[in-house]
Each structure stands twice: as structure tokens, then as C-alpha cells.
Amino acid sequence: MECRLDFERGNIVRRNSVIFIFWSLIIGSVQELLLGKEWQYVLNYSSQGLTSIPRDLPSSAEGLDLSLNQISKINGDDFSSLPHLMFLNLSYNIIENISPESFKSNPELECLDVSHNKISNLSCDFLDFTPNLRYMDISFNTYTGMTLGDAFRSVIQLEYIALSGEILLNKDFESLADIQLRTVFLQLQNLTHYENTSLNCLNTQTVMITVTNRQTDVEVISDALSIAEEVTLLSVKNTSDYLYQAFEIQKGQKKKKASQFTFINSEMSWGAATDTLNVILNSTFIKHLYAYGFVMLGSIWEKKPIPKTSVESLTIRKASVTNFFFFQGNLYDFFINIMVKNLTIAETPIIHMTCPQSLSTLQMLDFSYNSFSESVFSKNETDCNNLTNLNTLILRGNQIQQIQKLSSRTKYMTSLKYLDLSSNSLKYESGTCHWPDSILTLNLSSNSLDHLVFNCLPKYVQILDLQNNQITTLSGDVFSLEALIELNLGSNRLLEIPHCEGFGKLGTMLLQDNSLYTVSLGFIHSCRNLTVMDVSNNPFMCTCNLKDFVSMKDQYQIEFLHWPLAYRCSYPETLNGLLLKDFHLSELSCNLILLLAAILCPIIIVTIAATILCIRLDIPWYLRMMWQWTQAKRRTVAIRHQDVPDGLLFHAFVSYSQHDSVWVKESLLPNLEEDQSFRICQHERNFIPGKSIVENIISCIEKSYRSIFVLSTNFIQSEWCHYELYFAHHQLLSENSDKIILILLEPVPQYLIPSKFYKLKNMMTKKTYMEWPQDKNKHKLFWANLRAALQIDLPTEVMAEPNSDAEGLLNEDTQHMLNHL
Template sequence: MAETRNLGTKNFFCVCIFTITLYHAVLTSAENRYVADYSKQSLDAVPKILPAQTEVLDLSQNNISEFGTSDFNYLSQLRILKVAHNFIRELNFSIFQYNKNLEYIDLSHNKLWTVSCHPVTSLRHLNLSYNEFQSMPMCSEFGKMVKLEYLALSAIRIQKSDFSVLALLQLDTLFLGLEDLSEYKAENLSAFNTKNLQIALPQNEEFHIVLNLDLSTTGGLELSNMQDNHVSDLNTLLRKLDKNGRLRNLTLSHVKTTLRNILDVFQNVWRTTIEYFDIYYMALSHLSQSITIPDYAENSLKSLMINHVMSKEIEFDQAKIYKLFADMNISALTISNAHFIHMLCPSKPSRFTYLSFPFNTITDNLFEKCNNLSLLEKLILHANQFKEFTKVSLMTSHMKSLKYLDMSQNLLHHEDHEKGCHWGENLAELNLSSNQLSDSVFHCLPVNIQKLDLQNNQISSIPKEIVELKALEELNLALNRLTDLPQCGQFRSLRLLNMEMNSIAAPSSEFYHTCPSIKEVKAENNPFRCSCEIREFIDLRKQGLVVLVGWPESYQCKYPEEVRGIRLENFHISELVCNSTLLVAVILVITVVFAAIVCFLCIYLDIPWYLKMMRQWTQVKHRIWKNPADVPDDIEFHAFISYSEHDSDWVKNVLIPNLEKEDGSIRICQHERNFIAGKSIVENIIDCIEKSYRSIFVLSPNFVQSEWCHYELYFAHHKLFRENTSSLILLLLEPIPPYIIPAKYYKLKALMAKRTYMEWPAETSKHGLFWANLRAAIHVSLPRSNEINELEI
């Protein structure tokens, strides 16, 4: 029993569509409100922890068997309640008396057998279908639910008085699930005050429900589970319909009948006020019977849709079937999943503006040289067996009004050498997705096309030598083999470009320069290479030039490996790295600035002086290491100091103390303490110079004015030439302008010009290096130093 009910509900899909649509509409309006979803949780009772602000409560597909009196009274904001597919047996509507905003209740597919009524005046949608009601659960209180728009009921028994309450309501849709009907005592059903009546007919064909319908107030009728007798009853009902009736929509679902019966339905529908006729899941028999084409005279019918036709018979007059539909005097025809392999061209100019034949096996010869479809605006041939692209174009060349063509999911291909593409001149939208088209398709496209869908083909590039598509605004190239964004030289009006799921690693700059009209780009899920080239693509969005659909979630780095998975919005690379001109300029600027800083520091810190002193110190140490000094035995002093009396304070208080340390490692010969009394000054000078390893001359303006200093310099210079040694050290205490040196001191001028001299630094920070350099220049092991030290001790 339950399986039969479930099957009936699934079969009557229109009910599901309406219910889902209404529920979605209500739910969408409450999308920012509180939703509590407890479906499929194996609950056996309504949760007690629901927030008081709950507006949408879903308890469907659980094990709840009853409602407590206080389960919902605290949910004052509750608007939608779904409790379908549970085990509830009894319901008292008084439990909802505190839910003043309750609009939607779905209690279908439970175990309900009794209902205690209480008016829920705010209710718009109530579904009590597919329970265990013996009779229709109609209460007088239902007449007070003046806002009720949708009502779904089912029962095992029907009496004429069951629906009297409905006369008080203004329903939009009434659904009656009568698959399990076992007792029917109503000779005539009352006129339901509803715009749309949906009935799942009983399996028992003896109940003539359809014959007893009063459709004087009904605009739409939907019947499912139709057997032969039901179809016969429908034909009888249609023949009785008033030409001034309100019925505009007729839908039949899950129909099992003969071809002759369904043709009678067509003939009778043509004579009524019905404008839209839909048939879903039709199983036909006796196709080989002789049939008569109905008279398609003037009628009200605008649209016929047949979806999913089944038949076990394979031998019948197909041409007559095709002619049956081809010559229909209607505006829109849809035949889907009917195993059609062809469709004839109408025998005379047709009213068709819309034709749809998806999911059949129609081939390239459709409408070949057909001139009677001049009013056709929309043609849908999705999922068929078309192969030759040029034949498709020739088919449309006679359709002067055609604006939309859907050839998706076929086997279309086009070769470069193929010629003869002739499209309808008004074709503006073309869907060629999911075919086998390659780059050559761009040589065979309608010149006035505005929207072009080439998704899921084998396109690797867009040839440059193609006809300019001046009107093209939308281009879909998703799921192809493209490695770059296209240039827009041939379609400069392009606004929307879809390039998702291709092989684009680094979009080239030509795209940005040639596509000025682009406003929206879909380039999601491509293997982007995050390098300098990708920066311009990212900047498109930052500058607001285009909208990148799916940004930022679907735009990630694929290469190189170290940045794989990073979103493009988080990838940063310096302008300096990518711009070689800027890099060279920056390097030059840094070099100039660095050189300026070095020069400034050299001047400010006197770095050349330090370098000069370090070089001198290094040269001395290297010379000593490479050529150890052979000191004569008669050398007693490390250095003889020659200076002017005016510089004696500096010599005595600064020079000598810093050279002669307490360890006695350096001995200085000074005339005041080492000249021997009784000898002449000249003899003492010569003697000291001869006994000293080095001679230090403290040069200053005072030095050049001293006669004795001149003598000392003369004798030291004479020793320098005689012994060919580097015994002379010039120490510049103060700068000596060349013009103050007397002409007779030509030896001094020559020495200062040729020999490196040491300058006494004014800065205290330089003194340490100066003393280290000077001590290194005069330090040597004297032969008699030990003896002298012992005597002094």
C-alpha cells in the first residue's frame, strides 16, 4: 500500500513541481531568517531545544509518531513546518493556535487517520496527502482558512458531500491523490473553486472520476495514472466542454492507451478552449492501426508538449505519425524522448514559431529544403544524431525568422575544406556545445550571431582569418583546449566571454588591447602560471575593467610548484622583477646613491687615510716577513728622532711615550738624553743616526726653519744612499706649504715628493692606527738589546 502511494506521488510529478516551487519561494523569502533542519536524523519526537526565533523547521524523514501539546507553542515566529515521511497517526490543529505566522504545513506520507480541526487562519499551504484517511479529512473549520492557496488530500472513500467545504475557499491548487480509492459514491463531484485541479486517478478503472468533473471554475487540469477507460472518459468530458469554458491548461501524466484514443484526445482538444496541452510518460499501443489525421481547423491550442513516449511496436506508418505533428496548426510543438528519427516539413506554410525535438535520433536530413517554416523563431534539436555542420546551416537558410538554434550534444563536425555555409539571416543565438567541432568552425558561422555557445568541443585556438562577427556579444568557449584568451579583432562588440576549464596558463596582453568592450569574463579552473604575465590579468579586476565570474575561489595558481593552490588574489610579484627597464633604472639609481654615500663617508670619515695607513702597515709587515732585517751589531736604538725645538712638547709628551712602552721593546734616541757631552753636535748627530735602525723626522713649518734639522736630514739621507736601506721615516706633524720650504732644502722637497710619509691625524679616533703603523715600521730585534736591558736593570 505504501509503495503504491509513493509511486503515485512520484508519477504525479506536477504536484511535486508545484510543491517544491512554492516551498522554494517561501524559503527564499525567508533566506535571511532562522532555519532549523532536523531531517533524516532518526528522531522519534520533536526536539525540545529549538530556538524561539525559528521560522523554518524541517522534521521530514524521521520516526516521529505524535505531537505534544507544547511542541510548537513557544515557536511564535514559525512560518514553515515540514513533517513529511514520519509515523504520525493523529493530529489536532489546536497545537498550532499560538503559531500566528504559520503559512506552510507538509504532513504527507504519514499514518494519519483522523484530524481534529482548529482554524489556522494564516495557513497558505496544507498537504495531508498519502496518509491513512478512510474518508476525505474535511472539517468545517477549513472554510475559515481564507488564505489557503494549496490543499493536498487523499482518501480511500469519496462521497459527494466531502467537498462542500471547499466551496468557501478560493484555492489556487487542489491535489487529490486517489490511487488507492476503493469506494466512490458520488454521482457528480461539486465544482471545485480552484484555479488548478490535480488528480492522481485510481487504479480501479470502474470509477469514472473524470466523467463527474465539473470544470466550470477550473483553469488548469492535471490528470495522472491514466488507463484506457480514463482516456475514454476524458474524451467524453472534452466533448461536453462549453466553448466559453475557463479551462486553458491540460496536463496528462503516465498515460497507457492506444494511438487511436490519443488521436481522439487531440481532435477533442482542438474543439475546446484549451491553449496548452502537455503529456508526460505516455505508453502507446496499436500503432499499426489505421489512423485518420485530425482536422486542424481554427482552434485555441497554442502549445503541445509530449515528453517521453514508449512503445514496444516497431512496425507502423511512421510517415503518417510525422505528418500528424508536422501539419498541426499551433505555435509551439515539443516532442522529447520519443525515439523520433525524422520530422516532415509542413505541407503548407506553418504557424510554428517554436519547435523542440530533444533526446531523439533525428539526423541531418531534417527539414531539408523546407520553405514552410518561415515563421519559426526558435528551434531546439538538443541530443540527436546530427553530424554535418554545413547541412545544419543549409537547413536554417530557409527559416527567415529563426533567431535561436540549439544543436548541443550532437555529433557535429566541420572540416576546413568544407564550403557552402548558408545560415538564416536573422539567427542571433546559436548553441553548439558538446559536439566534435574544431578550430575550423569559425570559418562557418552566422555573420549576425549575437550569442554563441561552443562549450565542450575540441577547439584549440581561434583562427585570425575569419569573417568579422560584428554583432557577437556573448561567447562561450568553456571546456575546450584553448591555451590563451582570444583576441577580439573579429568580434569587437564582445561583452561576455566564458573560458573556464581550458588550458590557459598565462593570458597574453593582446586580449586586453583588442577587447575594449569586454565587461565579464569567466576563466575559472584554468591551470594558471603565476609569474609576471599573470599580473595584467589580475589587474583587470582590480582596475574594475571587467568582472571575473567566480573570483576569487576558482582562480588559483597551478604553476610553478611552490605557489600551487594559492589564489590569484593572494599572489604578489614586484613590479621591479617584471619590468626590465625599471630594474635597470633602479640599479643605476642605487649605484649612484651608493657611490654618493661611499664618497660622503670617505670624506666624512677620512677613509682614504685609514686605507693608506693600513696599506703602509701591511707593506711593512710583508717586507719584514719576506726579507727579515739583517741588523748590524752596532745598532743600539730603534729610531732616532729629529724635530724642531718648537715641536719638542709634542715629541716628548706624545710621540716618545707612545713609542717607548713599559716593556722596553722600543728604544728611542733623543738628542737631549742621548747626545754625549764633549762631542760636537755634528758628531753626536752622525753617531746617533749610525746607531739607530730608523731615523724619524717630525716635519712641520718649524722643521724647515731649523738649521740643525737640516743637518740631521742631510746625514740621514746620506746613510739612506750609502746603505741602500729604507731607514728614513717622514712624519708630517703639520702641513708644510711648498712655498715656505727654502730652496736650499731641495733634499727635503725631493724626499716628500718621492717617499711616502706618515701624517699625524688630528682626530683622536685615528691615533691608534697611526701608532700601530709607526711601531711596525721601526720594530726590530736589536743585537744588543738584551745586554742594554741587563745593564739598565
């Protein structure tokens, strides 16, 4: 046997081309039993030119590959530093001797390969310390006889053993009689002597034999058929005689055990191949026939009769012909008309297949990875009306392009339930498709289909696989698949989750590896039966929409496949790689109404509170007074840059009712005239005797920078106050300046002002007035504001104030008028 197992990084690597397919058959089981878990620490010293075992091996190693070196001897302490060693590959060295205590420190060893060395006997005393050994390959060494030593009795968990030799005797395998094996591989290509029933000591499920292609094979094959359920022959060369004789021997025996027969790497002519098949197909105990790596020699001209058989399944993989000039109909007709239930011809470069000539017993056809086009079976769609029992058709990995044309080839397969058309080049543009109504499962993955394919589907399909296509969107109003319960749209180009208007019974939706950035929950209302979803490995944009999608998992009791590790944020960059289960946004940031309420409510509350506070603290009054003060100061600065009008002697003329004279004399005048800051014109001391009241009023207003009117209910009732206001207002209009200051001594409602005082009403409406505050704390700001309004640089001459004598010279009429002020 020219192969070995290379254990590296937890995988078995196959390196032999001669019986490569043999290892592909058993390797799955070896991995299942020996490599079912991932090795944590594997050392690879293969092809290093080593002559001895390295001494610096880390004690934590679980695997060690020392193949393809020049090691000649295994000593007792070579592996003492590896207590956790579970597999060891020593193949392709020059080992002659293995010390009995070599594995004394390795009780966990499960796999040992010492093939292709120079071991001369099979005593194998070192096995006494390997109670957990499950796989052993000791083939291709220098021993000729295959007598196993008593040490094999201790490896009670052994399941795989590979041996080779030239002589096989009855008692050679007695030490394995009590061990239940799974597979025994015997490289007997150089066998020179075989003693009948030598295999009867083996208790195994599978026997794999490299035959000699000589008469010796007859007894070996016959014994193998008696002891194992599965018999595999390797390297059978262009002969059927030995098989015929072996099967004839079995006919006369009651002990017939094998139900599966396999050829690996066989070469036969057309005649020998059909005769060999007839031998096996005519047997009464073989139920499954396999051929791997089958080579047809020569041409195929002769048409062979179709045998009757009790074989249930025929599988041919990796077959080829050496002569391409032959009548293909003979080949195709032979296989399609064999009365088996399951027929597989795969990984074979055939381009066509004929239809059965009569009602076929075929229930499963597997033509995967061949070279079929959409014209598979026949050019005429009505020719294949004898496949009415077919329920499974697999055409995976061919060269089929037109799905519409292929549908017509299946039209008469009325029992077809499972159809696999994956890994082809299928396209659909338009036209009517003719599928049998019986199709329940359809696999169209790995093709070139877009969303139009939904117009060319079996109407009662239940499971639909469309992954790895070019579907960008779905429109449910175009198609109706009411029976659909599972839909696989993984690895497409979908930007959003499709709705279920066209398939209301859908329970499983698979959308992995698409282009889903954001997810809208609109689909959930139409997909009421949805229980399983796979939206993994999509470039999610973690926003508020995605927050709702994550909560849907629990809200609607939908199972998310591969949750949570395959669900991560891709955008924004700051969240790239974050698991969706760890992505959280507050309800406030995602709910516009709540967000507005959260913003507006505090603003409203603060506004109301500020308003109440302002009212309680009379802040508007302070602001208004500050504004008036600011404006007054601004005007004062502006006036200072101008020339003071001629004739100004007073800062202000005060007009008030006689009833308010106390406030004027005790509050207004003292606060303005202290330190002789301002000159105030007052009628009692500044009216010139001899002049009329009107003349004095006009004169005082003209000589004053401003006119102050102290407003109150008394002021409104005074006729002369109204005259003074009239003259001041007239001057304001004529000079186009702002010279009037209104001081509201007490609140005066508009409705109390007589209509004849319309000028006063207008001024109080349009002109800002100063209110006399009742709160003493506000008085200082009031006076500061008033002083700012009166600020101006007047000539230094001071008008002589009328004395008491002058005041006494006022005539009675004048005094009477003044009493009305």
C-alpha cells in the same frame, strides 16, 4: 495516490513511480512557495519503527519527517515542544485519529502530509490552529466520501490540497469556495459516484485528476475544464471516447476556462492516440497540449490525416512505443505537419525527423535529449525548405557529431535566431559551414570542440556559448565575429584571457572554471566595450600581474560576476584560499623602477654621506696609516724569521733638508729614540770626519735597516738630498728589498719637482708615503706606524756617536756641503 513528499534537508523527495511525472510538474511550485528558503534544522525520523511521537525533540526544529513508521494516534501535546515547526510529514503510518489540539503550539506550520493513513473522516478540526497552512495532502486514507469539514474555512492561505475518495457530491468542497487555490489533486481512480458540478465550488488554477477510465470520467473532465485554467489527467488508458464526450459537452457551454491540457502516464494505441489528439486539437479553447510519460501500444501502420488546430504548442516528453516494428514515417509526418507554433518531442528515443510537406507554421522546435544525429530532418539538405518561419531550434542532448554537416541542415531556415546544440559530441576539423545569416544566439556548450570551431560559426551571431569544451587558445586573426556581444568560454582549458581583435563589440566575456594562473592586461586594450566578466573559480597565482588585474575592476568599470567569494588564490601555497579582494602587494614590490630606485637611492645617499663623513673625519688617512702599519708589522714578522744582514747598526738613516732640522730634532728623533728603542743615523752625529760626503752617505745607508726621507719643498731644492735618495734607491734595486720610507712633511705637488728629480717623481707615484698630520690627534698613530716600519732586532753593539770635537774636525768643504742638506 501512491506518492508522498519527503521533506529532508530542505528538498522534496519523490518516491512514487506511478505518478512520478505528476509530482515533477507541481513540485517546482511547492518548493518555490514552501521551501523557497533553506531550512535551518530538519529532523528525519523516517523508517524508525516508531509507534508514537518522540518526546525529546529539540525546540528549534523547523521540519520533522515521521513517515514510514507505525504511529496510530496524534495527541494534543505531541508537537507542543516545536513552536517553529513549518512542515510535517506523517505519511505512510497507521494514524486513525488526530486530536483537534494537536497543532495548537504550531501556528507556523505550512506543509502537512498525512496521506496513506487510516483517517476515516475529513472534519479535520486540527486545522483551526494552522492559519498559515499552504500545502496539505490527506489522500489515500479510509474515508469514502470527500465532504470537507468547516475547519477548512480557516486555512485561507491554502494553495495545494490532495484528496482521494469513492463518492464526490455537490456540497463536498463548499468549505473551500472562498479560498484561492493553486492546485487541487483528486485521486478518483476508485470513484463510484459523481454528482454533476461537484467541482464548481473549487476556485483553483490547476486540477489534476487520476481518472477511472469509465463513463464517470465524462462529467468530471467536463467540470474540470470549466473551473481551471490547467487540467491534467493521469493514467488515461487506451480510450478517447470519454474525452470526446467531455469536449462535446463544453462546446455547448459558454463557460469554457481551460487553456492547457496535460496527459500524465497515459497508454494508448496509435489509433486512440491520434483520435484523442484530434479531439483536443480541434477544440477552440485549448492552447497548450502536454503529454508526459506517454506509451504507444501496438504498431503504427496507418497514416493519419493532419488536423487543423488552434493549439499553439504541443509538448511530448518521455514517450515510448512497445512495438519497434512500424513505419516511422507515419509517426514523424503526423507530428511535424501539425500546424502549431511550438512543437516539443523530448526525452524520447527517436533517431530521425521528416521535413514538413508544406510551408510550416512552426516557430519553435525542441528535440532535446533524443537520439538524433547530424542527419536530423533529412538526408538531403534541400528537403527542409519549408521551415522558413522557424526561429528557435533546440537539439540539446542528442548524438550529433559533425557540426559542418549539421550546418547544411539549417541552411534554408532563414528565420532561425536561436540554435541550441549543447550536450552533443560535436567536433570540427576543416571545411566550410553553411549557417543561415539570421542566427543570433548559438549554444555549443558541453561538446568536444577546440579553437578551430571559430572558423565554423554564423558570422552575425551575437550570443555564443562555448562553455565546457576543449578550447585552449583563441587567435583573433583567423576569424571575425564583429556582431558578437556575449561570449561564454567557461569550463575550457584557457591559460590566458583572449583578446578581442575578432569581436570588437564584445560586452560580456565569461571565463569561469578555466586554467588562468596569471592574468595579463593586454586584452583590455582590444576589448574596449567589455562591461561584464566572469573569471571566477580559476587557479589564480597571486603575483604582481594579478594585482593589476584586481585593480582593473574599478579602473575600467567592469562588473565581475560572483565577486568576491568565487575569486581566490591557489598559488603560492601560503596564500591558498585567500580572497583576491584581500590580496595586496605594495607598489614598490611590483614596480622594477621603483624597486631599483628604493634600493639604489639609499645606497647612493649612504655612500655620499659616508664619503663626506670620511672626508670630514679624515678617515682615509687613518685607513691608509692603519694599512701601512699592518703591512709594516707583517714585514717585521717575516724579517724576524730571517737572519739580520751583517753590518746593520742603525734602524734608519734620516735624510732631510737643513731647513727641516728643527722638526727632525724636536719631533722625529725624540719619538723614535726614546727609551733607546731605535738607533737613528743622522749626518750631524754619525758622519765620520775625514771621509767625503758621498762616502758617508753610502756608508750610512748600507749600515741602516731603512732610509727615511723627509720630503718638503726644501728637500726638493737640496742637491745633496737628491744624492742620498739616489744612493738609497740604487741600493733598493740591488737588494730587491723595500728599505725607503718617505715622510711627506708638507704637500709637494708633482709639478714643483724638477724634471731632473725623475727618480723622486717615480717613487712618489709608485711608493706609498707617510704624511705628517697637522692634527695633533693623529700624531700617535703616525709614530706607531713609523715604529712598526723600523721594527727589527739589531746587534747590541752601538756605534760611537761623533762628539763635538769630531764635528769640529770637518773641513770647510764638508761643512759647506752639509749646509746644503
